[in-house]
Amino acid sequence: MxxxxxxxxxxxxxxxxxxxxxxxxxxxxxxxxxxxxxxxxxxxxxxxxxxxxxxxxxxxxxxxxxxxxxxxxxxxxxxxxxxxxxxxxxxxxxxxxxxxxxxxxxxxxxxxxxxxxxxxxxxxxxxxxxxxxxxxxxxxxxxxxxxxxxxxxxxxxxxxxxxxxxxxxxxxxxxxxxxxxxxxxxxxxxxxxxxxxxxxxxxxxxxxxxxxxxxxxxxxxxxxxxxxxxxxxxxxxxxxxxxxxxxxxxxxxxxxxxxxxxxxxxxxxxxxxxxxxxxxxxxxxxxxxxxxxxxxxxxxxxxxxxxxxxxxxxxxxxxxxxxxxxxxxxxxxxxxxxxxxxxxxxxxxxxxxxxxxxxxxxxxxxxxxxxxxxxxxxxxxxxxxxxxxxYDPYVGISVPDWMPLGIEKGTKASSMMASGKLLNEALQANPNSLRLFSPDELESNKLNAVFEHTGRNFQWDQYSNAQGGRVIEILSEHCCQGFMQGYTLTGRVAVFPSYESFLGIVHTMMVQYAKFGKLAHETSWRKPIGSMNYIETSTWTRQEHNGFSHQNPSFIGAVLNLKPDAARVYLPPDANCFLSTLAHCLRSKNYINLMVGSKQPNPVFLSPKDAETHCRAGASIWEFASTEQGLRPDVVLVGIGAELTFEVVKAAELLREIVPELRVRVVNVTDLMVLETEGRHPHALTNQAFDSLFTEDRPIHFNYHGYATELKGLLFARPGTARMSIEGYQEEGSTTTPFDMMLLNHVSRYHVMEYALRGGAQVNEKVRARLVPLEADLKHRIQKTRDYILENGKDPDETYEMNIV
CATH class of the missing domain: 3.40.50.970 (Thiamin diphosphate (ThDP)-binding fold, Pyr/PP domains)
Structure with missing residues (x-):
């Protein structure tokens, strides 16, 4: 009773x-x-x-x-x-x-x-x-x-x-x-x-x-x-x-x-x-x-x-x-x-x-x-x-070294499973100052490693009552957001993992909090507090099984609209990069951190040491995926987001086979804010640094996880935007296969290759001479793949094979 x-x-x-x-x-x-x-x-x-x-x-x-x-x-x-x-x-x-x-x-x-x-x-x-x-x-x-x-x-x-x-x-x-x-x-x-x-x-x-x-x-x-x-x-x-x-x-x-x-x-x-x-x-x-x-x-x-x-x-x-x-x-x-x-x-x-x-x-x-x-x-x-x-509550947390949890380069790993292990260690190290607030999606999002040493804190369940669990799961994004706000504003650190498509439910709550943070930062007496940390996973790129309703990356744009001194958006391309990013966000103060990553196993492109260097820079040339380490390129291909980057790397691999005369530079952007106009954001690259990555005059194609208009807004004032093309999520989807989602939204390796060929043809005569048959070949590959998917209900077996040196 x-x-x-x-x-x-x-x-x-x-x-x-x-x-x-x-x-x-x-x-x-x-x-x-x-x-x-x-x-x-x-x-x-x-x-x-x-x-x-x-x-x-x-x-x-x-x-x-x-x-x-x-x-x-x-x-x-x-x-x-x-x-x-x-x-x-x-x-x-x-x-x-x-x-x-x-x-x-x-x-x-x-x-x-x-x-x-x-x-x-x-x-x-x-x-x-x-x-x-x-x-x-x-x-x-x-x-x-x-x-x-x-x-x-x-x-x-x-x-x-x-x-x-x-x-x-x-x-x-x-x-x-x-x-x-x-x-x-x-x-x-x-x-x-x-x-x-x-x-x-x-x-x-x-x-x-x-x-x-x-x-x-x-x-x-x-x-x-x-x-x-x-x-x-x-x-x-x-x-x-x-x-x-x-x-x-x-x-x-x-x-x-x-x-x-x-x-x-x-x-x-x-x-x-x-x-x-x-x-x-x-x-x-x-x-x-x-x-x-x-x-x-x-x-x-x-x-x-x-x-x-x-x-x-x-x-x-x-x-x-x-x-x-x-x-x-x-x-x-x-x-x-x-x-x-x-x-x-x-x-x-x-x-x-x-x-x-x-x-x-x-x-x-x-x-x-x-x-x-x-x-x-x-x-x-x-x-x-x-x-x-x-007004001065911050106690800070001890963030464990993530390097021992790093994944071997060239294997496959889930960013969320790796992150769950880091969060498990962090919760043990901070038993009274770190919590996870999740809308009943921790298991689905493959962060369940946290349950090795803690449980759910649900007092009306006789098995969870009085057990000291550090995870709160309630099917209300509003409650998760409110709990996190109160917990953070009184000095502690929290993480809010969610299905990507439903994080937008708290869009206005997040904005209200950001307004509070802006004014707090402008006072002389309110002291720094921990950042608001969102993990956006179960992304549209791997929500083909749940269908169109579960495909929506719009929360990225909501964060981008915030004041530059608050907004941070990260799209780590692999598990090691996600571990590095998560550790950074847990230590950070006064930001709205949005981390977008995949829960499905994906290739690990970078070693732990290289991942740390890459994340510190925010973007870098991936020599292993480029032609001759990316020197003197005809075209620059940019991946932003785990699956989108995989398609770029795969496109570069296929281009080396079918058109070896095309010189390709592959760039990955993990910190989205580096693309912002010089001087507009603390992380924004200078124009000189931007050109060192993307060249001064070569065509650039961005394969972007979110909506293309978001990226256009960031790049608007950069020199030479006429040479840039962008593809992103186009509100196309269904219950289908993972690769068909890439095809439907024009972000597949074949679509990246089309842009690479058209861009390369502007500066490379050999590519220009072969452009028509090469484009026809790509259209044939797209149609052949779609026919296979419709007939077999699965992607071709070799779709996700890749050798990373």
């Missing part, structure tokens, strides 16, 4: 008759009165923070209402979101009290990220804004700057981002706060993350799945999340689903998810209601953790969740004209949108701001009264805006 303490090993789990509990709506916590001084401090903290938040949206001067408010005091552009701020401030005040009372480490993750005014106001009161931004000091001048600079050029934006002290979550796109929170507490047993999920955000798919996050949290090794669902009833202009659900329905929902829900909705004594509920949540967490850390984990514990019901826009204007504001969607953004031009709305703004009594909250020098600060943690390092885990 949920909540039962069991001894190891686990017996067969008993059925959980939670349906019976739904009928017993004992969801209220017995309320104990708070001491009067605590209540006063909490209320006045909220009054001050709500005043500041509202003033931030409206005022450009007269920030403490020291004279009558005029149109000139109102900002020219009214930007910001008021509706969620009072609820966020309410929670902030109580978390301060909880931290101070229990001396705990806590991060506040805010799903409604557009509630930045409420968070910034609270951060100013606790002194965190002043610490990281001296112009926002906790005095009259600092308060004036905060209020007047909010949502104007050069000031804090209207959404929570990396410039917000204490933030580990980009507040733009909704849906990811809860998953990020779960990632943050992994391997941090003393950390509590309180996550507010707006009832609008709760409608998103990523949030719905993230409720299962606790099923992957081992209380013996990790901290805990206190989810608070803020039900204020409205989105931008519509009722919310949760806002239309009664207590019984919400209780049934959350008990089903594995939680104990508690409702906080006593507006007459909200402080006692919320304070007691948070105390209950902490006690439940401690009970569950104590059991696990005593060796008697609770199977399927019911974790606390708080349902907070407050009016949207609480304490703001009640009505404007005939329109209700408080408690409706009209309070979502700017409740008084005409305050700059309408006398009545200006009067209401004056009344609204005055209702908080700023003259009772601030001293003459603008500092908050002491009793307001009494609820804030006295130690700076305990304040939510200054917790080191949020």
């Amino acid at each position: 949920p909540g039962e303490v069991i001894d190891r090993p686990n017996p067969e789990p008993e059925p959980s008759h939670i349906a019976d509990q739904v009928l017993s709506l004992n969801v209220k916590v017995e309320k104990k009165k708070l001491p009067e001084d605590v209540t006063t401090s909490l209320k006045d903290f909220r009054r001050a923070a709500c005043y500041i938040a509202a003033a931030m949206i409206f005022l450009r001067d007269n920030t403490l209402l020291e004279r009558i408010l005029t149109f000139d005091d109102v900002k020219h552009r009214l930007l910001g979101h008021w509706g969620t701020c009072p609820g966020l401030i309410l929670v902030y005040s109580h978390l301060n009290y909880l931290i101070r009372k229990h001396n705990m480490d806590m991060i506040y993750v805010v799903g409604p990220g557009h509630g930045a005014p409420g968070i910034l106001a609270s951060l100013w009161l606790e002194g965190s804004m002043g610490k990281f931004f001296p112009s926002f000091s906790r005095d009259k001048k600092g308060l004036h700057n905060l209020i007047t600079k909010f949502s104007v050029t050069g000031g804090p934006p209207s959404h929570i981002n990396a410039e917000t002290p204490g933030a580990i979550h980009e507040g733009g796109e909704l849906g990811y706060a809860l998953a990020v929170s779960f990632g943050a507490i992994m391997d941090k047993p003393d950390l509590i993350v309180t996550c507010v999920i707006g009832d609008g955000e709760a409608e998103t798919g990523p949030t719905a799945t993230a409720w299962h996050g606790y099923k992957y949290i081992d209380p013996a090794e990790s901290g805990a999340v206190i989810p608070i669902v803020h039900v204020n009833g409205f989105k931008i202009s519509e009722r919310t689903i949760y806002g239309c659900m009664d207590d019984k329905e919400l209780t049934a929902l959350f008990i089903g998810y594995g939680y104990q829900p508690r409702f906080v909705d006593d507006l007459q004594d909200i402080d006692a209601d919320l304070a007691n509920s948070l105390e209950w949540a902490i006690s439940e967490i401690r009970r569950i953790q104590h059991a696990a850390r005593s060796g008697k984990p609770i199977m399927k514990p019911q974790w606390p969740v708080i349902i907070l019901r407050t009016p949207k826009g609480w304490s703001g204007p009640k009505k404007v004209g005939n329109q209700f504001i408080e408690g409706s969607f009209h309070s979502h953004q700017v409740p008084l949108p005409k305050a700059k031009s309408d006398e009545q709305q200006l009067h209401q703004l004056r009344e609204w701001l005055s209702s908080y009594g700023p003259e009772e909250l601030f001293n003459e020098d603008g500092t908050p009264l002491q009793h307001i600060l009494d609820t804030i943690p006295s130690q700076d390092e305990k304040k939510m805006g200054q917790l080191k885990d949020t």
Whole structure:
């Protein structure tokens, strides 16, 4: 039964008759009165923070209402979101009290990220804004700057981002706060993350799945999340689903998810209601953790969740004209949108701001009264805006030497199987700072060597419960991304392997994170963190068995569009190159690393030592595959991607047989960013270095794993682009054979040979004289091969034979 303490090993789990509990709506916590001084401090903290938040949206001067408010005091552009701020401030005040009372480490993750005014106001009161931004000091001048600079050029934006002290979550796109929170507490047993999920955000798919996050949290090794669902009833202009659900329905929902829900909705004594509920949540967490850390984990514990019901826009204007504001969607953004031009709305703004009594909250020098600060943690390092885990958390990992795992040149090996062995060693070397997050594809992607010394961390499975597994597999790319973000932003390192075709599911999540990273890099106080490491495998080139739906390399383009100081895209051509690349990415900081590789056995072109040299350069001439080591070529053939490079090498081999007079240089690019325009990316080759690889004037053909337009964008400003041709994935595919996929997308060895002959004919008279019959021969080979595949349902036996010297 949920909540039962069991001894190891686990017996067969008993059925959980939670349906019976739904009928017993004992969801209220017995309320104990708070001491009067605590209540006063909490209320006045909220009054001050709500005043500041509202003033931030409206005022450009007269920030403490020291004279009558005029149109000139109102900002020219009214930007910001008021509706969620009072609820966020309410929670902030109580978390301060909880931290101070229990001396705990806590991060506040805010799903409604557009509630930045409420968070910034609270951060100013606790002194965190002043610490990281001296112009926002906790005095009259600092308060004036905060209020007047909010949502104007050069000031804090209207959404929570990396410039917000204490933030580990980009507040733009909704849906990811809860998953990020779960990632943050992994391997941090003393950390509590309180996550507010707006009832609008709760409608998103990523949030719905993230409720299962606790099923992957081992209380013996990790901290805990206190989810608070803020039900204020409205989105931008519509009722919310949760806002239309009664207590019984919400209780049934959350008990089903594995939680104990508690409702906080006593507006007459909200402080006692919320304070007691948070105390209950902490006690439940401690009970569950104590059991696990005593060796008697609770199977399927019911974790606390708080349902907070407050009016949207609480304490703001009640009505404007005939329109209700408080408690409706009209309070979502700017409740008084005409305050700059309408006398009545200006009067209401004056009344609204005055209702908080700023003259009772601030001293003459603008500092908050002491009793307001009494609820804030006295130690700076305990304040939510200054917790080191949020801005300087990196602990680093020990990356094993990959060379002993290297594969002999000339054999065949799976890049993923080799990488699994390196990850296995890395997980052993870093038992508390490295995790894998995978959408149930680790075995399929042939990374299962990691299971030699670890397992899956799935707490609701009696065989995985409390076993300390380092692999989290859940069929939700959104959860994997969110977990990885939270884990990485709090100082650790993670790897996210996925089928290539479905990594695009988290495209916008990755972009939101990259935006957070860009701004973090531009601050002076956020320190470097580990990179986001994606392994893209089960690629389209070997997804012929799963069909067209599994063929999609578009995530490459998503990473290419990022800022140059963040984007890194690697397409290692063999297992040794992949090992070198993976080791580098695990050590790197602040990047979005995308590694694209094959899980199927492919030729090993380079020895471990040569692979390291090649990967360090990012691209090189492959003398063994070229004519006379690539000297004085007629044409340059470039392979980018494992299977695509194999086709280039095979094409060069066949060309030596049928047209020996053609001089071919083979180049492999493993670091895609070296092709970027000189000066546009840190890895970009200089024009001189580019010409040394690709020549100054010879035709170049690129056989590229992704979409050709991506490569065209990188090469656009290079000199002599007219001599370049590119083939890549063309959205052609089916359930067929591996080589037929090459043929369908015009990246087969025969298509590479066609481009080589046409290019070579421009500078080599002997090739030009034979061009017509040679092209006819290639077309015949293509047709003959397709006929064989259609008749036999397999590729010709000799298709993948190759001798590598």
